[in-house]
Amino acid sequence: xxxxxxxxxxxxxxxxxxIIEVIQPPHLDSPINSYQANSLLALLVYNVRLHGSSQNIDxxxxxxxxxxxxxxxxxxxxxxxxxxxxxxPQREFGFLVEKLIFNQKPHESFKFYHITTNWDxxxxxxxxxxxxxxKTLYLHGSIDDPRTLYLPTEVCVEVYRDKEENAxxxxxxxxxxxxxPDCDELYIYGLSISPLDAELFQILSFCLNQAKIKKIxxxxxxxxxxxxxxxxxxxxxxxxxxxxxxxxIKLK
Numbered sequence: 714x715x716x717x718x719x720x721x722x723x724x725x726x727x728x729x730x731x732i733i734e735v736i737q738p739p740h741l742d743s744p745i746n747s748y749q750a751n752s753l754l755a756l757l758v759y760n761v762r763l764h765g766s767s768q769n770i771d772x773x774x775x776x777x778x779x780x781x782x783x784x785x786x787x788x789x790x791x792x793x794x795x796x797x798x799x800x801x802p803q804r805e806f807g808f809l810v811e812k813l814i815f816n817q818k819p820h821e822s823f824k825f826y827h828i829t830t831n832w833d834x835x836x837x838x839x840x841x842x843x844x845x846x847x848k849t850l851y852l853h854g855s856i857d858d859p860r861t862l863y864l865p866t867e868v869c870v871e872v873y874r875d876k877e878e879n880a881x882x883x884x885x886x887x888x889x890x891x892x893x894p895d896c897d898e899l900y901i902y903g904l905s906i907s908p909l910d911a912e913l914f915q916i917l918s919f920c921l922n923q924a925k926i927k928k929i930x931x932x933x934x935x936x937x938x939x940x941x942x943x944x945x946x947x948x949x950x951x952x953x954x955x956x957x958x959x960x961x962i963k964l965k
Contacts, residue, residue, distance in 0.1 A: 714823035714824070714897050714898075715823060715824040715825070715826070715892075715895050715896050715897050715898075716814055716823055716824070716825050716826075716896070716897065716898045716899075716900070717825075717826045717827075717828060717892065717893060717896040717898070717899050717900070718810075718814060718825070718826070718827050718828070718840075718900045718901075718902065719827075719828045719829070719830075719899070719900070719901045719902070719904055720827070720828075720829045720830070720831060720836050720902045720903055720904065721829070721830050721831065721902070721903045721904030721905060722747070722830070722831055722903060723803070723902065723903020723904065723905070723933055723934070723958075724802060724803055724806060724829075724831070724835075724836055724902045724903035724904075725800050725801070725802060725803065725831060725833060725835050725836065725903070726800065726801050726802070726803055726804075727794070727799055727800055728800065728831065728833070729746075729747040729750055730794065730799065730800075731787070731790035731791045731793070731794040731799075731800075732750055732754075732787055732790070732791070733745055733746075733747075733750050734790055735783070735786045735787050735790050736750060736753050736754065736783070736787075738753075751865045751907070751909060752865075754783075754864040754865045755864070755865040755866045755909060757779065757780055757783065757864060758780070758864050758865065758866050758867055759866070760776050760779075761776045761777055761779075761780050761873050762871075762872075762873070763776075764776040765872060765873055777873055780864070780873075783864075784859045784860065784862045784864075785859040787832070787859070787862065788832065788856040788859035788862060789859075791832055791833050791856050792856055795833055795834070795835060795856075800833055800835050801835070802835060802836060802839050803903070803958055804958075805932075805958045805959065805961045805962065806836075806839070806902070807839075808961060808962050809900070809902065809932060809961055810839075810840065810843055811843065813900070813930070813961075814843075814900060815843045815844065825844050825847065826848055826850065826892050826896075827840055827847055827848070827849040827850070828849075828850045828852060828889055828892070828893075829849060829850070829851060829852065829853075830852050830853045830904065830910070830913065831851075831853070832851075832853060832854060832855060832856050832862055833856060834849075834855065834856065834857065836849070837849040850885060850888055850889050850892070851885060852885060852886065852889060852912075852913065852916075854882065854885075858881075860878055861878065861881060861882060861885075863882070865907075865909045865910070866909050866910075866911075868911070868912045869882040869883045869885070869886045869912065870882070870883060886912070886916065889916060889920075890916060890919065890920055893916070893917075893920035893921065894920050894923050894925070895925065896920075896925070896926050897925060897926060897927055898926070898927065898928055898929075898930075899921075899926055899928070899929045899930070900929075900930050900932070901929065901930070901931045901932065901933070901939065902932045902933070903932070903933055903958075904933065904939065905933070905935065905938075905939065906939055906942040906943070914942075914946065917943070917946060918946035921943075921946065921947060921951070922946070922947065922948050922949060926951060927951075927952065928951070928952040928953075928954070929943065929951055929952070929953045929954070930953075930954050930955075930956070931943075931953065931954070931955040931956070932955075932956055932957075932958055932961055933955070933957070933958070934957055934958065936955030936956060936957060937955055939955065940953050940955050
């Protein structure tokens with residue numbers, strides 16, 4: 714038996730607050746939201762790609778410098794928020810873990826993996842108390858190494874990264890692709906499967922259609938939208954259920 718939990722920003726309270734604090738445009742009077750933050754970060758990535766072909770070396774270097782400066786600033790702010798307790802797991806997360814995932818005794822009777830698109834380490838540290846040997850795979854990089862942070866629309870290989878960074882991110886992607894096909898139960902919490910994340914969409918498409926997976930449980934405020942995204946790529950029948958976080962306690 715192998716269980717896999719995939720988490721996104723919706724699994725952590727205030728997940729976007731430190732990111733918004735770093736990239737908030739100074740000319741705006743009110744804070745931007747996560748949708749606008751995604752747009753700004755995607756624009757930053759596009760500019761680096763666009764200017765990479767420019768004949769003006771100064772423009773090339775300036776775009777890369779902005780990108781390289783943004784990652785450590787975001788990582789530092791997330792670390793600070795996490796350190797002072799501003800990024801706790803969602804209230805219902807503990808119930809999901811204890812009653813639905815780790816409902817088997819002993820826990821060593823099944824394999825468990827955690828995959829996340831988050832940059833923080835909040836969920837990893839929470840899961841350790843249930844499964845001391847937990848292995849968390851960071852598809853979009855981690856604050857422990859700011860160079861690895863994926864920004865929206867980025868993928869594991871980008872021409873403006875050095876070979877070492879591309880190799881490290883490709884290694885994470887390959888590790889995830891080696892785990893998912895052996896999964897029996899998949900839990901997806903707070904993950905929107907955004908159109909900006911084509912790589913995640915491709916990974917799920919490739920892995921879930923060859924996996925022995927028996928059931929998928931989606932926990933999200935927009936769980937029906939996530940299920941529709943999954944059904945686009947699933948080419949075989951799988952039992953998929955969806956539930957809003959506040960209703961998860963009703964599941965037995």
